Amino acid sequence: MKLTVRVWRQRDAEAPGAMAAYQIDGxxxxxxxxxxxDTLNEHLILxxxxxxxxxxxxxxxxxxxxxxxxxxxxxxxxxxxxxxLHMRSFADGDTVDVEPWRAAAFPVVxxxxxxxxxxxxxxxxxGYVTAPTGSAPEAHAAAVxxxxxxxxxxxxxxIGCGACVAACPNGSAMLFTSAKVNHLAALPQGAPERERRVxxxxxxxxxxxxxxxxxxxxxxxxxxxxIPLPSIxxxxxxxxxxxxxxxx
Amino acid sequence: xxxxxRTRTGRTxxxxxxxxxxxxxxxxxxxxxxxxKKTVMAASGLIMLAYLTAHVMGNLxxxxxxxxxxxxxxxxxxxxxxxLHREWGLWLVRILLLAAVAAHAVSAxxxxxxxxxxxxxxxxxxxxxxxxxxxxxxWGGFILGLFIVWHxxxxxxxxxNENAQxxxxxxxxxxxxxxWYGNVIYxxxxxALGLHIRHGFHSAAQTLGVGGAARDRALRAAADLLALALxxxxxxxxxAVLTGVVS
Ligand code: HEM
Ligand code: SF4
Ligand code: FES
Numbered sequence: 411m412k413l414t415v416r417v418w419r420q421r422d423a424e425a426p427g428a429m430a431a432y433q434i435d436g437x438x439x440x441x442x443x444x445x446x447x448d449t450l451n452e453h454l455i456l457x458x459x460x461x462x463x464x465x466x467x468x469x470x471x472x473x474x475x476x477x478x479x480x481x482x483x484x485x486x487x488x489x490x491x492x493x494x495l496h497m498r499s500f501a502d503g504d505t506v507d508v509e510p511w512r513a514a515a516f517p518v519v520x521x522x523x524x525x526x527x528x529x530x531x532x533x534x535x536x537g538y539v540t541a542p543t544g545s546a547p548e549a550h551a552a553a554v555x556x557x558x559x560x561x562x563x564x565x566x567x568x569i570g571c572g573a574c575v576a577a578c579p580n581g582s583a584m585l586f587t588s589a590k591v592n593h594l595a596a597l598p599q600g601a602p603e604r605e606r607r608v609x610x611x612x613x614x615x616x617x618x619x620x621x622x623x624x625x626x627x628x629x630x631x632x633x634x635x636x637i638p639l640p641s642i643x644x645x646x647x648x649x650x651x652x653x654x655x656x657x658x
Numbered sequence: 659x660x661x662x663x664r665t666r667t668g669r670t671x672x673x674x675x676x677x678x679x680x681x682x683x684x685x686x687x688x689x690x691x692x693x694x695k696k697t698v699m700a701a702s703g704l705i706m707l708a709y710l711t712a713h714v715m716g717n718l719x720x721x722x723x724x725x726x727x728x729x730x731x732x733x734x735x736x737x738x739x740x741x742l743h744r745e746w747g748l749w750l751v752r753i754l755l756l757a758a759v760a761a762h763a764v765s766a767x768x769x770x771x772x773x774x775x776x777x778x779x780x781x782x783x784x785x786x787x788x789x790x791x792x793x794x795x796x797w798g799g800f801i802l803g804l805f806i807v808w809h810x811x812x813x814x815x816x817x818x819n820e821n822a823q824x825x826x827x828x829x830x831x832x833x834x835x836x837x838w839y840g841n842v843i844y845x846x847x848x849x850a851l852g853l854h855i856r857h858g859f860h861s862a863a864q865t866l867g868v869g870g871a872a873r874d875r876a877l878r879a880a881a882d883l884l885a886l887a888l889x890x891x892x893x894x895x896x897x898a899v900l901t902g903v904v905s
Contacts, residue, residue: 416782418782429782479783481783482784483785507783509782509783512777512779512780512781513776514775515776579773582773582776609687612692613687613691616690616692620776621772621775621776622692622693622696622769622772622773623696624773624792624795625857625864626790626791626792638871640871640874643867644867644870646697646864646866647867647868649691649693649867650693650866651867653687653688
């Protein structure tokens with residue numbers, strides 16, 4: 411396959427940045443999108459140019475590091491991560507636009523790499539349980555109903571990639587935050603800090619400069635893990651409940 | 659062997675942001691939070707929606723002639739009697755509505771500015787579809803805000819209604835819809851209202867946490883029905899005057 415790849419190039423956080431077009435040949439449709447970028451970078455290095463910086467780690471759709479907006483869609487045209495997207499989703503001769511996540515809370519570090527530490531701070535505000543668990547407990551010590559376990563697991567699937575923020579026209583982190591809030595609210599281990607958790611996580615989300623939800627649904631469409639839109643409704647319910655309930 | 663994990667209290671995690679001597683009051687927490695402001699928007703929106711439901715039914719009385727419609731206009735002033743003095747009930751409703759409009763508009767402006775600031779850079783590869791609903795809400799809300807002012811000047815204070823007579827609401831309504839601009843303004847505003855309610859009612863359910871996967875379809879259907887009924891009900895009056903059914 412032969413492609414024109416237009417990539418956002420930005421030397422560092424302060425530099426202005428612009429889209430740059432590259433012609434690239436010899437792309438196989440079995441390559442992943444990141445392998446296509448690797449191929450591009452080989453050419454760039456060989457011709458003495460600065461390679462395109464992009465985040466990646468596991469390359470198997472579980473770490474959440476890869477973060478590319480491809481032709482305007484976070485993670486590209488398929489419901490998966492950019493590392494699990496294959497070049498067969500594109501046609502020979504296509505022009506492909508690759509941009510970084512865009513949100514005030516995710517400043518660009520270089521090229522396609524953004525700083526997502528705002529997500530870490532939301533998690534630090536309450537996305538954990540404080541019980542000292544030691545080694546893995548005996549599996550039957552705390553009984554969890556099947557529905558609750560399934561519900562928790564559905565939300566625990568969030569890999570913190572930030573595609574929801576990138577896709578949202580308001581740069582809102584509601585889907586990400588709701589995933590953790592719903593995950594822990596469904597489990598007995600999460601119960602002691604249930605109210606404090608949602609209040610602190612939402613306050614941190616606001617303080618980090620993410621926007622609000624206007625129910626466009628773009629986040630849930632972009633999410634590679636299928637965190638559903640009603641999870642945001644459930645978080646709103648948790649938040650209102652926490653305001654009324656005991657505040658520890 | 660059991661590895662002890664150090665227990666951290668919620669307090670260490672909470673030091674993000676300004677350290678606070680006293681936890682903020684619930685009201686402050688509420689107004690400062692995006693979720694709280696959305697709740698204010700939803701509640702004020704639902705208050706206005708309840709009012710509009712009563713308002714449209716009142717308006718439809720024009721189809722039963724001037725006596726019935728004008729009697730209804732007079733009753734509005736007697737509302738709450740004999741407990742309330744003449745016009746007190748009306749003023750209570752007006753104050754509640756004014757508060758709702760103000761709270762709604764202030765929250766909308768603050769939230770919208772925040773949302774725009776949260777996404778300062780647009781993507782080079784455009785996808786206009788993404789913000790359709792949000793943009794419709796913002797423009798629709800703005801149009802409705804202007805309309806509310808015009809509507810009060812037209813049929814409440816009669817300032818801009820050339821042929822109006824105080825105490826003759828039926829004749830004043832006919833006068834309004836006997837001008838081309840009266841029809842254009844009202845019909846445009848009511849179409850904006852329909853779109854605003856369609857997305858707004860569904861949003862409000864989500865904001866208040868009453869929606870959910872199972873109820874989503876029912877809520878959407880309710881939003882469509884409400885939007886359609888109110889828009890059709892309000893537009894029926896100018897259409898009736900235009901076609902001579904009401905004169
Ligand atoms: C002063 C005129 C108005 C303005 C400026 C306005 C503006 C807005 C805006 C911008 C939103 C979206 C808020 C966001 O960004 O999250 C909204 C939502 C809403 N509006 Fe209005 N609007 C107005 C009048 C009305 C009226 C007359 C109604 C009555 C039916 C109404 C009902 C609603 C509802 C129910 C919502 C959803 C609240 C939520 O998201 O939870 N609005 N309005
Ligand atoms: S909710 Fe989905 S899109 Fe958002 S961070 Fe989690 S996995 Fe990524
Ligand atoms: S590189 Fe780990 S999810 Fe894509």
